[in-house]
Amino acid sequence: MTTTTPLATHYEQFLGLLTRDPRTTVDGRDAPPARYGERTDPSGGSQPIVLTREEWIRNQIDLTLALGRLLTEDDVVVSAVPYELSFIGAEVDRVIEMVGASVISVGTSGTICPMPRLLGLIEQYEVTALVCSPSFAAELAGLAASLGKRPADSTVRTIVSVGEACSAERLDRIGAAWAARTSALYGTPSTPTVAVACDHGALHLCDHRLRAEVRGGPRGELILDGSPTGEAVELWPADRRCDCGSPSRVMVPLGGMASAVRGPDGLVTALDVERIVFGHRRLAPPFACAVRAGAFHVTCAVADSDAVDTDAMRRAIRGGIDEALGVRAEVTIVGVPDWSTAPS
Numbered sequence: 001m002t003t004t005t006p007l008a009t010h011y012e013q014f015l016g017l018l019t020r021d022p023r024t025t026v027d028g029r030d031a032p033p034a035r036y037g038e039r040t041d042p043s044g045g046s047q048p049i050v051l052t053r054e055e056w057i058r059n060q061i062d063l064t065l066a067l068g069r070l071l072t073e074d075d076v077v078v079s080a081v082p083y084e085l086s087f088i089g090a091e092v093d094r095v096i097e098m099v100g101a102s103v104i105s106v107g108t109s110g111t112i113c114p115m116p117r118l119l120g121l122i123e124q125y126e127v128t129a130l131v132c133s134p135s136f137a138a139e140l141a142g143l144a145a146s147l148g149k150r151p152a153d154s155t156v157r158t159i160v161s162v163g164e165a166c167s168a169e170r171l172d173r174i175g176a177a178w179a180a181r182t183s184a185l186y187g188t189p190s191t192p193t194v195a196v197a198c199d200h201g202a203l204h205l206c207d208h209r210l211r212a213e214v215r216g217g218p219r220g221e222l223i224l225d226g227s228p229t230g231e232a233v234e235l236w237p238a239d240r241r242c243d244c245g246s247p248s249r250v251m252v253p254l255g256g257m258a259s260a261v262r263g264p265d266g267l268v269t270a271l272d273v274e275r276i277v278f279g280h281r282r283l284a285p286p287f288a289c290a291v292r293a294g295a296f297h298v299t300c301a302v303a304d305s306d307a308v309d310t311d312a313m314r315r316a317i318r319g320g321i322d323e324a325l326g327v328r329a330e331v332t333i334v335g336v337p338d339w340s341t342a343p344s
Helices: 007-019 053-068 088-098 115-124 134-146 168-178 270-277 310-325
Strands: 033-040 046-052 076-080 102-105 129-132 158-161 181-186 195-197 203-205 212-215 219-224 227-235 251-256 260-263 266-269 283-292 295-303 329-336
Touching: 033 053, 046 053, 053 088, 053 181, 053 195, 076 088, 076 115, 088 102, 115 134, 129 134, 134 158, 134 168, 134 283, 134 329, 158 168, 168 181, 168 270, 168 283, 181 203, 203 251, 212 227, 219 266, 251 260, 251 266, 251 270, 266 270, 270 283, 270 295, 270 310, 283 329, 295 310, 310 329
Parallel strands: 076 102, 076 129, 129 158, 158 181, 295 329
Antiparallel strands: 033 046, 181 195, 195 203, 212 219, 219 227, 227 251, 260 266, 283 295
Protein backbone atom coordinates (compact mmCIF):
# COMPACT_ATOMS: atom_id res chain seq x y z
CA MET A 1 0.00 0.00 0.00
CA THR A 2 1.32 3.44 -0.82
CA THR A 3 0.97 6.38 1.54
CA THR A 4 -1.59 9.07 0.83
CA THR A 5 -0.76 12.60 -0.20
CA PRO A 6 0.04 14.51 3.02
CA LEU A 7 -3.26 15.61 4.50
CA ALA A 8 -1.72 18.93 5.45
CA THR A 9 -1.68 19.76 1.74
CA HIS A 10 -5.45 19.32 1.56
CA TYR A 11 -6.03 21.40 4.68
CA GLU A 12 -4.00 24.22 3.20
CA GLN A 13 -6.38 24.15 0.25
CA PHE A 14 -9.37 24.11 2.59
CA LEU A 15 -8.03 26.97 4.70
CA GLY A 16 -7.42 29.00 1.57
CA LEU A 17 -11.06 28.58 0.65
CA LEU A 18 -12.16 29.52 4.16
CA THR A 19 -10.20 32.76 4.14
CA ARG A 20 -11.99 33.71 0.91
CA ASP A 21 -15.40 32.99 2.44
CA PRO A 22 -15.92 35.11 5.55
CA ARG A 23 -19.18 34.68 7.46
CA THR A 24 -20.33 38.14 6.43
CA THR A 25 -19.72 40.37 3.46
CA VAL A 26 -18.26 43.83 3.74
CA ASP A 27 -21.68 45.42 4.01
CA GLY A 28 -22.68 43.16 6.90
CA ARG A 29 -24.91 40.69 5.06
CA ASP A 30 -24.80 36.98 5.87
CA ALA A 31 -22.63 34.79 3.68
CA PRO A 32 -24.67 33.08 0.95
CA PRO A 33 -25.37 29.35 1.30
CA ALA A 34 -23.08 26.99 -0.58
CA ARG A 35 -25.39 23.97 -0.34
CA TYR A 36 -29.16 23.60 -0.35
CA GLY A 37 -30.95 20.42 0.70
CA GLU A 38 -34.00 19.07 2.46
CA ARG A 39 -34.75 17.02 5.55
CA THR A 40 -37.89 15.30 6.77
CA ASP A 41 -39.52 16.76 9.89
CA PRO A 42 -41.26 14.65 12.56
CA SER A 43 -44.62 15.01 10.80
CA GLY A 44 -43.20 13.61 7.56
CA GLY A 45 -43.03 16.94 5.74
CA SER A 46 -39.98 18.40 3.99
CA GLN A 47 -37.95 21.26 5.39
CA PRO A 48 -35.27 23.19 3.50
CA ILE A 49 -31.74 23.17 4.92
CA VAL A 50 -28.65 25.11 3.93
CA LEU A 51 -24.92 25.07 4.61
CA THR A 52 -22.57 28.01 4.17
CA ARG A 53 -19.28 27.38 2.43
CA GLU A 54 -17.46 27.58 5.76
CA GLU A 55 -19.74 24.98 7.35
CA TRP A 56 -19.46 22.76 4.29
CA ILE A 57 -15.65 22.84 4.32
CA ARG A 58 -15.36 22.30 8.08
CA ASN A 59 -17.51 19.18 7.77
CA GLN A 60 -15.21 17.97 5.00
CA ILE A 61 -12.07 18.56 7.07
CA ASP A 62 -13.33 16.25 9.83
CA LEU A 63 -14.45 13.63 7.33
CA THR A 64 -11.10 13.81 5.52
CA LEU A 65 -9.28 13.15 8.79
CA ALA A 66 -11.49 10.13 9.43
CA LEU A 67 -11.26 8.57 5.96
CA GLY A 68 -7.58 9.44 5.74
CA ARG A 69 -6.96 6.80 8.42
CA LEU A 70 -8.81 4.15 6.42
CA LEU A 71 -8.05 4.77 2.74
CA THR A 72 -4.94 5.23 0.62
CA GLU A 73 -4.17 6.12 -2.98
CA ASP A 74 -4.32 2.41 -3.84
CA ASP A 75 -7.99 2.12 -2.88
CA VAL A 76 -10.88 1.97 -5.30
CA VAL A 77 -13.99 3.01 -3.40
CA VAL A 78 -17.66 2.50 -4.21
CA SER A 79 -19.67 5.40 -2.82
CA ALA A 80 -23.29 4.26 -2.51
CA VAL A 81 -24.65 7.23 -0.59
CA PRO A 82 -27.88 9.22 -1.20
CA TYR A 83 -27.49 12.29 -3.40
CA GLU A 84 -30.99 13.64 -3.92
CA LEU A 85 -31.37 16.79 -1.78
CA SER A 86 -28.74 15.39 0.58
CA PHE A 87 -25.34 16.73 1.66
CA ILE A 88 -23.64 13.46 2.52
CA GLY A 89 -23.26 11.95 -0.97
CA ALA A 90 -21.38 14.90 -2.43
CA GLU A 91 -19.30 15.25 0.72
CA VAL A 92 -18.22 11.60 0.73
CA ASP A 93 -17.24 11.66 -2.93
CA ARG A 94 -15.19 14.81 -2.58
CA VAL A 95 -13.37 13.55 0.52
CA ILE A 96 -12.50 10.22 -1.11
CA GLU A 97 -10.85 12.22 -3.87
CA MET A 98 -9.10 14.45 -1.35
CA VAL A 99 -7.41 11.49 0.38
CA GLY A 100 -6.17 10.29 -3.01
CA ALA A 101 -8.35 7.22 -3.54
CA SER A 102 -10.38 6.48 -6.67
CA VAL A 103 -14.16 6.76 -6.43
CA ILE A 104 -16.99 4.95 -8.20
CA SER A 105 -20.14 6.87 -7.32
CA VAL A 106 -23.34 4.88 -7.72
CA GLY A 107 -25.77 6.63 -5.36
CA THR A 108 -28.67 4.59 -4.01
CA SER A 109 -31.48 4.89 -6.55
CA GLY A 110 -30.31 1.79 -8.46
CA THR A 111 -31.78 3.08 -11.72
CA ILE A 112 -28.52 3.26 -13.67
CA CYS A 113 -26.44 0.96 -11.49
CA PRO A 114 -28.62 -1.72 -9.90
CA MET A 115 -26.95 -4.13 -7.50
CA PRO A 116 -26.22 -6.91 -10.00
CA ARG A 117 -24.33 -4.43 -12.14
CA LEU A 118 -22.54 -3.07 -9.08
CA LEU A 119 -21.30 -6.58 -8.24
CA GLY A 120 -19.84 -6.70 -11.73
CA LEU A 121 -18.13 -3.33 -11.23
CA ILE A 122 -16.63 -4.51 -7.94
CA GLU A 123 -15.07 -7.43 -9.76
CA GLN A 124 -14.10 -5.48 -12.88
CA TYR A 125 -12.37 -2.60 -11.07
CA GLU A 126 -11.16 -4.63 -8.06
CA VAL A 127 -13.00 -2.40 -5.61
CA THR A 128 -11.35 -2.38 -2.18
CA ALA A 129 -13.80 -0.33 -0.09
CA LEU A 130 -17.52 0.35 0.24
CA VAL A 131 -18.96 3.53 1.73
CA CYS A 132 -22.66 2.84 2.19
CA SER A 133 -25.37 2.06 4.72
CA PRO A 134 -25.14 -1.22 6.66
CA SER A 135 -28.36 -2.40 5.01
CA PHE A 136 -26.90 -1.76 1.56
CA ALA A 137 -23.73 -3.73 2.38
CA ALA A 138 -25.79 -6.61 3.79
CA GLU A 139 -28.16 -6.69 0.82
CA LEU A 140 -25.27 -6.58 -1.65
CA ALA A 141 -23.55 -9.49 0.10
CA GLY A 142 -26.80 -11.45 0.12
CA LEU A 143 -27.27 -10.89 -3.60
CA ALA A 144 -23.72 -12.07 -4.28
CA ALA A 145 -24.38 -15.26 -2.32
CA SER A 146 -27.65 -15.88 -4.16
CA LEU A 147 -25.68 -15.68 -7.41
CA GLY A 148 -23.27 -18.37 -6.18
CA LYS A 149 -20.45 -16.09 -5.05
CA ARG A 150 -18.80 -15.66 -1.65
CA PRO A 151 -18.58 -11.98 -0.66
CA ALA A 152 -15.50 -12.84 1.42
CA ASP A 153 -13.68 -13.80 -1.79
CA SER A 154 -14.12 -10.33 -3.30
CA THR A 155 -11.47 -7.60 -3.25
CA VAL A 156 -13.50 -5.52 -0.75
CA ARG A 157 -11.53 -5.16 2.46
CA THR A 158 -12.96 -1.99 4.06
CA ILE A 159 -16.58 -1.03 4.75
CA VAL A 160 -17.48 2.43 6.06
CA SER A 161 -21.01 2.64 7.43
CA VAL A 162 -22.90 5.90 6.82
CA GLY A 163 -26.48 7.11 6.88
CA GLU A 164 -27.93 4.51 9.25
CA ALA A 165 -27.50 3.70 12.93
CA CYS A 166 -26.02 0.23 13.34
CA SER A 167 -24.96 -1.76 16.38
CA ALA A 168 -21.37 -2.95 16.68
CA GLU A 169 -22.74 -6.50 16.79
CA ARG A 170 -24.45 -6.23 13.43
CA LEU A 171 -21.63 -4.25 11.82
CA ASP A 172 -19.20 -6.97 12.88
CA ARG A 173 -21.48 -9.56 11.27
CA ILE A 174 -21.50 -7.57 8.01
CA GLY A 175 -17.73 -7.21 8.11
CA ALA A 176 -17.33 -10.95 8.63
CA ALA A 177 -19.52 -11.65 5.59
CA TRP A 178 -17.17 -9.58 3.41
CA ALA A 179 -13.99 -10.50 5.35
CA ALA A 180 -13.54 -6.73 5.70
CA ARG A 181 -12.70 -4.32 8.49
CA THR A 182 -15.54 -1.98 9.37
CA SER A 183 -15.82 1.59 10.55
CA ALA A 184 -18.64 4.11 10.87
CA LEU A 185 -19.44 7.77 10.44
CA TYR A 186 -22.37 9.68 11.90
CA GLY A 187 -24.17 12.74 10.64
CA THR A 188 -27.61 14.30 10.43
CA PRO A 189 -29.37 15.67 7.34
CA SER A 190 -28.36 19.21 8.38
CA THR A 191 -24.80 18.37 9.51
CA PRO A 192 -23.26 15.60 7.41
CA THR A 193 -20.31 14.96 9.75
CA VAL A 194 -21.20 14.97 13.45
CA ALA A 195 -19.04 12.14 14.82
CA VAL A 196 -16.14 10.12 13.42
CA ALA A 197 -14.59 6.82 14.49
CA CYS A 198 -11.34 6.40 16.38
CA ASP A 199 -9.03 3.41 16.04
CA HIS A 200 -11.03 1.63 18.75
CA GLY A 201 -14.23 1.93 16.71
CA ALA A 202 -15.96 4.48 18.98
CA LEU A 203 -17.66 7.49 17.39
CA HIS A 204 -16.33 10.78 18.75
CA LEU A 205 -18.29 14.02 18.57
CA CYS A 206 -16.65 16.75 16.48
CA ASP A 207 -16.94 19.02 19.51
CA HIS A 208 -14.32 21.50 18.34
CA ARG A 209 -17.03 22.93 16.05
CA LEU A 210 -20.32 21.48 17.33
CA ARG A 211 -22.21 21.88 20.60
CA ALA A 212 -24.25 18.78 21.39
CA GLU A 213 -26.81 18.18 24.13
CA VAL A 214 -29.22 15.34 24.74
CA ARG A 215 -32.79 16.07 25.71
CA GLY A 216 -33.96 13.81 28.52
CA GLY A 217 -30.69 12.62 30.03
CA PRO A 218 -27.70 10.73 28.63
CA ARG A 219 -30.03 8.97 26.13
CA GLY A 220 -32.56 10.99 24.17
CA GLU A 221 -32.99 13.40 21.29
CA LEU A 222 -29.82 15.02 19.99
CA ILE A 223 -29.85 18.81 20.19
CA LEU A 224 -27.14 20.16 17.92
CA ASP A 225 -26.11 23.79 18.30
CA GLY A 226 -29.46 24.46 19.94
CA SER A 227 -31.61 22.79 17.26
CA PRO A 228 -33.48 19.48 17.71
CA THR A 229 -32.49 16.86 15.16
CA GLY A 230 -35.11 14.15 15.59
CA GLU A 231 -32.24 11.69 16.14
CA ALA A 232 -31.80 9.57 19.26
CA VAL A 233 -28.28 9.24 20.66
CA GLU A 234 -26.39 8.36 23.80
CA LEU A 235 -23.70 10.89 24.74
CA TRP A 236 -21.01 9.87 27.18
CA PRO A 237 -20.40 12.27 30.07
CA ALA A 238 -17.39 14.56 29.68
CA ASP A 239 -15.42 12.74 32.39
CA ARG A 240 -15.77 9.32 30.73
CA ARG A 241 -12.94 8.72 28.30
CA CYS A 242 -12.57 6.31 25.42
CA ASP A 243 -9.65 3.86 25.52
CA CYS A 244 -8.13 5.76 22.60
CA GLY A 245 -7.44 8.69 24.93
CA SER A 246 -9.26 11.34 22.87
CA PRO A 247 -10.82 14.15 24.92
CA SER A 248 -13.76 14.30 22.49
CA ARG A 249 -16.93 12.77 23.88
CA VAL A 250 -18.21 9.46 22.55
CA MET A 251 -21.60 9.49 20.85
CA VAL A 252 -23.64 6.34 20.21
CA PRO A 253 -26.28 6.82 17.47
CA LEU A 254 -29.56 5.08 18.31
CA GLY A 255 -31.68 5.84 15.23
CA GLY A 256 -34.62 8.18 14.77
CA MET A 257 -36.79 9.26 17.69
CA ALA A 258 -39.77 8.09 15.62
CA SER A 259 -38.54 4.48 15.95
CA ALA A 260 -38.15 4.61 19.75
CA VAL A 261 -40.59 3.74 22.55
CA ARG A 262 -40.63 4.25 26.29
CA GLY A 263 -39.70 1.15 28.25
CA PRO A 264 -39.75 0.61 32.01
CA ASP A 265 -36.20 1.96 32.32
CA GLY A 266 -36.40 4.77 29.77
CA LEU A 267 -36.00 5.17 26.02
CA VAL A 268 -35.77 1.96 23.98
CA THR A 269 -34.68 2.16 20.35
CA ALA A 270 -34.39 -0.12 17.37
CA LEU A 271 -30.64 -0.25 18.01
CA ASP A 272 -31.24 -1.69 21.48
CA VAL A 273 -33.39 -4.36 19.88
CA GLU A 274 -30.74 -4.99 17.24
CA ARG A 275 -28.12 -5.71 19.91
CA ILE A 276 -30.36 -8.35 21.47
CA VAL A 277 -31.17 -9.91 18.10
CA PHE A 278 -27.54 -10.23 17.03
CA GLY A 279 -26.66 -12.00 20.23
CA HIS A 280 -27.90 -15.06 18.28
CA ARG A 281 -24.92 -16.30 16.31
CA ARG A 282 -26.87 -18.14 13.61
CA LEU A 283 -28.36 -14.95 12.19
CA ALA A 284 -27.18 -13.39 8.92
CA PRO A 285 -26.69 -9.58 8.66
CA PRO A 286 -30.03 -8.62 6.96
CA PHE A 287 -32.27 -6.93 9.53
CA ALA A 288 -35.28 -4.62 9.68
CA CYS A 289 -37.09 -3.11 12.63
CA ALA A 290 -40.09 -0.79 12.75
CA VAL A 291 -42.39 0.46 15.50
CA ARG A 292 -46.11 -0.09 15.04
CA ALA A 293 -48.73 0.41 17.76
CA GLY A 294 -46.05 0.70 20.42
CA ALA A 295 -44.38 -2.63 19.56
CA PHE A 296 -41.21 -3.44 17.67
CA HIS A 297 -41.72 -5.49 14.51
CA VAL A 298 -38.45 -7.26 13.77
CA THR A 299 -37.45 -9.15 10.63
CA CYS A 300 -34.17 -11.06 10.73
CA ALA A 301 -32.57 -13.71 8.57
CA VAL A 302 -30.96 -17.09 9.01
CA ALA A 303 -28.89 -19.09 6.55
CA ASP A 304 -30.02 -22.67 5.91
CA SER A 305 -33.38 -22.23 7.64
CA ASP A 306 -34.20 -25.92 7.14
CA ALA A 307 -31.46 -26.79 9.63
CA VAL A 308 -32.64 -24.30 12.26
CA ASP A 309 -35.67 -24.49 14.53
CA THR A 310 -36.95 -21.07 13.53
CA ASP A 311 -39.95 -21.25 15.88
CA ALA A 312 -37.66 -21.80 18.85
CA MET A 313 -35.34 -19.03 17.68
CA ARG A 314 -38.29 -16.66 17.24
CA ARG A 315 -39.47 -17.35 20.78
CA ALA A 316 -35.94 -16.92 22.13
CA ILE A 317 -35.45 -13.56 20.41
CA ARG A 318 -38.85 -12.27 21.46
CA GLY A 319 -38.29 -13.42 25.05
CA GLY A 320 -34.80 -11.90 25.10
CA ILE A 321 -36.14 -8.51 23.99
CA ASP A 322 -38.90 -8.61 26.60
CA GLU A 323 -36.54 -9.65 29.41
CA ALA A 324 -33.72 -7.22 28.59
CA LEU A 325 -35.73 -4.19 27.46
CA GLY A 326 -39.24 -4.67 28.83
CA VAL A 327 -40.94 -3.97 25.49
CA ARG A 328 -43.13 -5.99 23.13
CA ALA A 329 -41.72 -7.35 19.90
CA GLU A 330 -43.08 -9.36 17.00
CA VAL A 331 -40.36 -11.38 15.29
CA THR A 332 -40.26 -12.76 11.74
CA ILE A 333 -37.42 -14.98 10.54
CA VAL A 334 -36.69 -15.44 6.86
CA GLY A 335 -34.20 -17.67 5.07
CA VAL A 336 -31.26 -16.39 3.02
CA PRO A 337 -28.40 -18.08 1.14
CA ASP A 338 -25.52 -19.33 3.28
CA TRP A 339 -22.88 -16.73 2.51
CA SER A 340 -20.07 -18.71 4.08
CA THR A 341 -20.42 -21.77 1.86
CA ALA A 342 -21.54 -20.39 -1.51
CA PRO A 343 -19.05 -21.50 -4.18
CA SER A 344 -16.67 -18.86 -5.42
